[in-house]
Amino acid sequence: MTEKNMIAGRTGDWEVVIGLEVHAQVISEAKLFSGADTSFGAEPNEQVSLVDAAMPGMLPVINKKAIEQAVRTGLGIKAQINRFSVFDRKNYFYPDLPQGYQISQFSDPIVGTGEIIIDMEDGESRTVGITRIHLEQDAGKSVHDMDPSSTYVDLNRSGVALMEIVSEPDLRSADEAAAYLTKLRAIVRYLGTCDGNMEQGSMRCDANVSVRKLGDELGTRCEIKNVNSIRFAAQAIEYEARRQIEVIEDGGTIEQQTRLFDSNKGVTRSMRSKEEAHDYRYFPDPDLLPVNLSEDFVEEIRRSLPELPDDKKQRFVDDLGLSGYDADVLVAERATAEYFEQAADGQDAKTVANWVTSDLFGYLNKEGLEITESPVAAGQLGALVGLISDGTISGRIARDVFAEMCATSKDPADVVEEKGLKQVSDTGELETIVDEAIAKGTAQVEQYKSGNEKIIGWFVGQVMQATKGQANPQMVNEILRKKLSE
């Protein structure tokens, strides 16, 4: 049998070794070295300053907000913050790179080693090492399909601040890589340092993949560039690992390469080999002084950090009594956690957790909505749970009320009022209805008395039918047991 996380080949089991480089667009109001706007969806070349277009004599000025966000991200992954860091030039020619170099950080990045805990489906957790985070400029975009003979260039992205978050080669499967990306995205969203929207290009991933027999030295790696969804990253890694195993098992060797993932065909393809690799001629950018951060600057950011998913999960389990699984689900996205906490404010947290993870998620999934688009506001869901807790409605009726809330966004109390769904909890009224049911079911009474306690369900059914489901089920049970035992 193949070990967990191993891929079975013809010659035995193979271990996949994965390191990820994630490019995360920094939420920074302006570009890394120019004041140009960075909002998504502008017309081509509308967000280009003289600096971004690399006009003669233009100079970069560091956007302090971007520095702050990189530090915040570093602190969020418990990383070492380098109080001294340097911006370097990475030199190469391309039409979407106006300066002829990208300003990046090479030997002295702003953030050093840190860690991210990933949570697997089976409930296990693993710690993945982070090598570094550095800041760099994005390039512009080449558009090849507007004209058969020309390439157009859109410089809106030119100079946009990116954090490159580099992991250690600690990941061992496509699933782990996906869990890592999911967790990293959650963390940056919690921190507010990147919106994590991969489909808009705010987060992109390069995957370094190699395979080896367990215990062997690391194999030669291939780098898959610019994958723009978590699902594609997992697919690309899985494909690439199997491709490499096949090559080796067929007697070949892996050539160090840069590859691209074709999401239509689900395959990776060679982009360039090591021989074609650039000599980037990194050197410190003489236009920019080294970045020196004061301890106060770093500490102030540390003090302003929000509660992050790992801590939040622990609190949900310890203080609110949620299961580890529910807590994981609720903290996975900042928006979900915020919704839950707002809904659970003053209510029974476990009940609220159930409603969020089952009914609400069910509805949102069905409708293809994000939690931020939920027709039922967090406070409304909390109020609904409140109506159950105080006995105004039963859990069953609550589901009808919830459906109505989804359709109309109305407050649960209004739905109950309008539809007359208030639970019948009046003892006198319920006793009369129970008496009627007992009078009707003489045979069932006999069965009950001869020991078939399950038959009580028949009586409950009768009462619910008579009250259109609005009878307080707990009271109905109590009254029935009392009367049937008389």
Next chain:
Amino acid sequence: MAALTDLTIAEAQAGLEKGEFSSKEITKAHISAIEEARELNAYVTETPERALADAEASDKRRAAGDVGALDGLPIAIKDLFCTKGVQSTASSHMLEGFVPPYESTVSGKLVDAGMVMLGKTNLDEFAMGSSNETSYFGPVINPWKRNSDDQPLVPGGSSGGSAAAVAARLCLAATGTDTGGSIRQPASFCGIVGMKPTYGRCSRWGIVAFASSLDQAGPMTRTVRDAAIMLQSMVGFDPKDTTSAEVPVPDFQAVLGQDIKGLKIGIPSEYRVEGTDPEILALWDQGIKWLEDAGAEAVEVSLPRTKYALPAYYIIAPAEASSNLARYDGMRYGLREDGDSLAEVYENTRAAGFGNEVRRRILMGTYVLSAGYYDAYYIKAQKVRKLIADEFSAAFEAVDAILTPAVPSAAFAHKEKSDDLLGMYLNDVMTVPASLAGLPGISVPAGLSSDGLPLGLQLITKAFDEETLFRVADVLEQSAGFTAQPGQKG
């Protein structure tokens, strides 16, 4: 009264103030001078209409009693500064016809101070050169001639057009930029004052970059006082250039006329570079004597790493240049030569757009930054640079200023050194050390060679001590009493 073109800035200011002449009159005099001296090729672009409009506006301001520090003074701008609406070429085919939609910080400050812009002066292409022979728009001719022959001489470089224009009375003053000596060396060749302030005094924003860690703007004038006046309107922290310094700006003129009694003047023996003209060494000795006579004390200082400065400079400057000039790719502005592939467009554009010297430096810079050579060249050169700066710092513990020759020779003839690359690079041997250390330096015309050519002496002080620099330079200027003028003037 002297001809309007012969005035110093200080004299012209006084004349304008007293109403002896208008800005329009002094501007017209300069425009005529420029027209008459076109064979010097000092200007790449003349802007007479702009100058007259500037002058008229200045005269109106003066009538209204609202004048700036340089109001109405005809000044030339080195064509390395981007000037809004006026072609800015860096003397390269690559940028021929490039009209920036923005104004460099320094030229903008001069505009704000009320200057009248006469035009853009010629320079070595992208400021790379020491003779102004690498300009795409042709060499500049030095208005000075030697006694022994009638050969056209180079004005030095890279600010050769500015130096020639100031010397030939084609402007009252001009801006220059200095990377390894590009203000001080041509100033010496043309018998004018050339001042490079401390790195960071002036903003580099809008100046076409050659070597970012060295480039610095400065004034080129006919007197030390003029240099102080002009520098005052050029300096200041600029949030758009993070390497510009947030330091207080003193009143540079305030120190002029102060004596130098008791000041210690460092004399570094290492500047007795082999191959230096004995006349220059004699002039240096004379300079020492002048300063001693004025009450200063000459002190031997040792700067043993001086000999490594030039090699380090010719690694660092080309390295930065190779990257700074990557943006000239034919994609967005400037020259574009088409080709069948992207690589061909790059190759054709850059082959056609850059001259030999620029290409040579791009190649050298690319080489020293490339994998496997970076540590041996670039990193080592940076270490040398640090040692040289440390050496100067140590010297300035003991002395207030350092006096050296500005150049190893007087102006040479056109093409005389074209095939002697090292000889050409040696022109910067006296000026490069202060550049590497980021220190202020000034070249003051101090005498004539036996062949009738001007020779300058250089003063260097510690960083941001331009006050001492001007104070000593002023005394040196008084002592030298240099009044000779070039034979060929506008």
